[in-house]
Amino acid sequence: MRTLRILLEKEFRQIFRDPAILRLIFIMPIIQLLVLPLAADYEVKDINIAIVDQDHSSYSRQLTDKISASTYFNLVIYTHSYNEAIRGVEKDMADVVLQIPPSFEKKLIKENEAKLFMALNAINGVKANLGGVYLRSIINDFNGEVRLDWLQFPRFNPQPLIRISSINWFNPLLNYQFFMVPGILVILVTLVGSFLAALNIVKEKEIGTIEQINVTPIRKHQFILGKLIPFWILGLLVLSIGLLLARIFYGIIPAGSLLTVYLFAAVYLLAVLGLGLLISTYTETQQQAMLISFFLMMVFILLGGLYTSIDSMPKWAQIFTMFNPVTYFIEVMRMVVLKGSNLYDIRYHLLIVSGFGVFLNSWAIINYKKRS
């Protein structure tokens, strides 16, 4: 016990003497939490539209007005030449082209049917997709108004009208930040837990102090605990700072119990600390540890359900996410913070992450040798 206390004392001294680590622990969460959720937003606004009006009728103008009045679209080009509109797309001025062909109005009145043409710049798939959807719904609306103008008797309406009303559970205002902030917190905790710990151990290898430690009668488990406990505490500290910032700046107050969040985080940290320890046993320099960490972090973030929904990933990627500890914590955070899930609801997550912890730590401990 005394040995462990001596080790912890030394570790904390070094951590709090290292300005880089302090910055990482206190400034990184602030920046990540304050900047990223504002920037990483899926809501598509400001879609630039080019309208090719070859009809110049009152209907074509009504439709144009309706579109440009929408908050989603900026009318950037209004022309009668389709080629000009496409050039606008090529110059990246316009995202969407809507062509209103000649005699649009005439056909609509006489034949009760008219065609419009929509061309989408699909370089940014999300924007094109959503742009198309928004535009379609505006046109549908317009369609409804026109029908109202012409068919005074709705009972003759050949198409039955279904009205859909919806309610958004757990995040009624569809606030994207409510979705992002808990996820980013997970990434922060993961960074501190695994990679800071890995770098810390590898640093001792690099400067040679680990040799000095290895010639002492210190036990393997003492050394490992001495390294893991400080980062376990720092991980929980970062989580606390993050939760505090989320409350102050985004008004995110976990719907579920904080105790559940902390309990899961405590177990989760054991798993990622195991990962950090494992990385450190396979690397000799901080540079190597950095590169491996960076690679893993990319995979964890991109396949962890932070930005993209796991449900929409291909099957193989979904299977892969099952082996990503970050996935579980992100899910748990969203469940507890937004939905108010309790310990019973997250029991499988807890069990699986405990499994990760046991597996990664055992592997790392077996691989850690005092004698080469």
Add this chain to the structure above:
Amino acid sequence: MSMEAAISVSDLTKRFGDFTAVDGITFDVKKGEIFGFLGANGAGKTTAMRMLCGLSLPTSGQANVAGFDLYKEPEKIKKNIGYMSQKFSLYGDLTIRENNRFYGGIYGLTDQQIKEKTQFMLEHLHLEDQADTLVRALPLGWKQKLSFSVSMIHDPKIVFLDEPTGGVDPITRREFWSMIYEAAHSGTTVFVTTHYMDEAEYCDRVSIMVDGKIEAMDSPSALSKQYNAKGMEEVFVQLARKAIRSDN
């Protein structure tokens, strides 16, 4: 193995793949002796020393260090030896006092013992004013003397010094050697590697390693006589010239 031996090694070998770094070395080091372990760069000195300290597992051979078997009781050996590696290995971001507290603590010294040891060390090295200075801010010579003192903090039976005076000025080197003598006088066995042949002359006995094998072993004066040389420098050059292995 006689009871007088602090270190007793027989046929100790370490291979890294096809490369035999240490090739069946056999020797005894007597208690309280200053044993100089010489050899050109790449001769296998550090590897041999790392095996004796329990940092590296031998491929074959037997060794007994401080009365304990290298294979069966490595942790007992560790309680009884001190080691100062080629690389400076105190924590640069801790102060002298904190380094002492750490190393003393992991060797199981009580707070009181650590305090006394630290006080003695600071006075001895004339570093009283620097007790709370970060170690990385100290000049190399002081750092080396400090490393040596820290490796002796638990009064080990044997202390292993791997090129302790590399890059150190002549005055500090002399001071360093007087510390080594003091340690030997108080009964600690000193196992030291060096490239300075004047230092080799200070040793009770020396061994010279060439290409992983011990080529010569005796007191410096006996070796000079045997190789018909004026001093250790000539003995060393005669032996090291036979080396086939390149410098690196």
